[in-house]
Amino acid sequence: MGRTALILGIGNMLWADEGFGVRCVEDLAATLQFGPEVTVLDGGTQGLYLLPFLEAADIMVVFDAVDYGLPAGTLKVVEGQDVPAFMGAKKMSLHQTGFQDVIATATLMGYCPEEVVLIGVQPVELEDYGGSLRPAVAAQVAPAIAIARDWLAARGIHAVPGRTHSIDLADPALRRDVYEGERPSQTLACRSGDARFFPAD
Secondary structure (H helix, E strand, C coil), rough: CCCEEEEEEEEECCCCHHHHHHHHHHHHHHEEEEECCEEEEEEEHHHHHHHHHHCCCCEEEEEEEEECCCCCCCEEECCCHHHHHHCCCCCCCHHHHHHHHHHHHHHHHCCCHHHHHHHHCCCCCCEEEEECCHHHHHHHHHHHHHHHHHHHCCCCCCCCECCCCCCCCCHHHHHHHHHCCCCCCCCCCCCCCHHHHHHCC
């Protein structure tokens, strides 16, 4: 029997470029068809709830927005033992701390995937509640997917053009085209948090 793979996007689509990982798995599932040995998962910010998926996988691809300290919009690939270090070097959000815990726990329990690759992008903007991916980050979604496809192919897991059905992706109502197209104007929607909790001027 061949190896099983987990393709995981993590992050929070509500905060602009934080949604990079989620949008990568969304687009990957919409454009590439993998076999049943591959699980495509929108991991969001679920943290330790992701452990069963890691346990079931032999190899894993992770998409995320990562503060590498590089120019905004830069794509960087990290593999193996370096992945946890980069996930936690400069934390941008709680989900990265949570995913470090996931990897550490899986490793201690002896079922972390044997090969892991992190395909990350340096974000442009995070402080935009309900915001879209910035153009420089959105432009890296397709290259990131191509890297994942080739990385998996080198390990015997191949895709063809098509779609991968997954019950572990976000609801279609949250797809990027719908989410961005239906966003209220700046005069109608607060961009930096919930206006109900801001003091009046």
